Amino acid sequence: MNGLIDGLSGLALLAGVFFMLVGSAGLLRMPDFYTRMHAAGITDTLGAGLVLLGLMLQGGWTLVTVKLLLILAFLWLTSPTASHALVRAALSDPGNPRPLLHPHLPSSSTEITAR
Amino acid sequence: MLRALGLWLVCFGLWLLLSGYFDVPLLLTFGVLSCTLVVFIAWRVEKLDPEEQRLRPKIGPQIILYWPWLLWQIVLANLDVAKRILNPQLPISPTMITLKPTQHSEMGRVIYANSITLTPGTVTTFLSEGVLEVHALTREAAESLLEGDMDRRVAALERRKT
Numbered sequence: 001m002n003g004l005i006d007g008l009s010g011l012a013l014l015a016g017v018f019f020m021l022v023g024s025a026g027l028l029r030m031p032d033f034y035t036r037m038h039a040a041g042i043t044d045t046l047g048a049g050l051v052l053l054g055l056m057l058q059g060g061w062t063l064v065t066v067k068l069l070l071i072l073a074f075l076w077l078t079s080p081t082a083s084h085a086l087v088r089a090a091l092s093d094p095g096n097p098r099p100l101l102h103p104h105l106p107s108s109s110t111e112i113t114a115r
Numbered sequence: 116m117l118r119a120l121g122l123w124l125v126c127f128g129l130w131l132l133l134s135g136y137f138d139v140p141l142l143l144t145f146g147v148l149s150c151t152l153v154v155f156i157a158w159r160v161e162k163l164d165p166e167e168q169r170l171r172p173k174i175g176p177q178i179i180l181y182w183p184w185l186l187w188q189i190v191l192a193n194l195d196v197a198k199r200i201l202n203p204q205l206p207i208s209p210t211m212i213t214l215k216p217t218q219h220s221e222m223g224r225v226i227y228a229n230s231i232t233l234t235p236g237t238v239t240t241f242l243s244e245g246v247l248e249v250h251a252l253t254r255e256a257a258e259s260l261l262e263g264d265m266d267r268r269v270a271a272l273e274r275r276k277t
Contacts, residue, residue, distance in 0.1 A: 019197060026200035034238075035209055038252040041235035046193040063135045066183060070132075080232035080239075087240045087250065099250055102208030 008058035016050030023047055033090055034099040038082055044079045048072075126150040138144050139150055174272050181272055185230055188265070192234045196252060210257040211240070214247040217263075217270045227269040231260065 069095025241248035251257035
């Protein structure tokens with residue numbers, strides 16, 4: 001049983017590290033600030049989530065796991081707020097570069113924002 | 116009064132979980148005192164806050180069922196974005212769209228906007244009464260938001276207007 005838990009925990013940690021690496025690669029590959037935000041999103045949702053899950057499996061039913069759960073809850077509440085604040089700040093200054101947009105926008109879109 | 120007691124219980128529960136001290140009377144006393152101070156300050160601050168009404172929960176217990184669904188959507192979106200990053204062609208199609216959220220409470224709209232941002236591939240760039248602007252990494256992600264599945268699910272969480 002302990003071996004199984006250790007195995008699952010190791011797997012979750014490895015997968016978490018993998019997604020963090022992919023997120024970092026995306027940060028470098030994406031063409032502009034706005035698309036880079038999406039790549040960074042991978043590191044703090046699935047990347048951090050899987051790493052914390054791996055650590056929770058190591059912690060077992062203890063207070064450590066409760067604290068890790070709280071870290072996850074706060075992280076998932078605050079990181080979208082921070083992303084939103086960053087994007088909104090970037091868009092609010094007309095001197096900043098506008099998002100690079102794909103030429104074919106969805107037809108059902110009510111309004112196309114090309115500011 | 117009931118609200119203050121509830122806040123105090125939440126604070127002290129959090130204090131117990133984070134400190135891990137259950138049997139050291141001196142430290143427990145400090146915990147009780149600091150929680151009481153926090154509740155007192157919160158009460159003082161709320162007297163000045165005209166938006167106090169809005170802090171009352173407008174979200175029903177169905178949110179317990181919403182979280183696993185959101186978690187699954189986050190996993191799916193993560194895999195999609197990860198695949199696109201690892202694809203040498205980098206098949207992205209950044210799109211900006213405007214949505215009309217159907218939630219009637221501010222809390223509902225914030226939950227919707229936060230869920231959109233938490234899902235990789237979509238970030239809320241602007242939020243106001245009836246308008247929500249989203250920057251999406253791909254057209255597919257933008258189109259799935261326009262279908263409004265998430266919007267309906269968040270609207271279903273809200274308590275009916277009283």
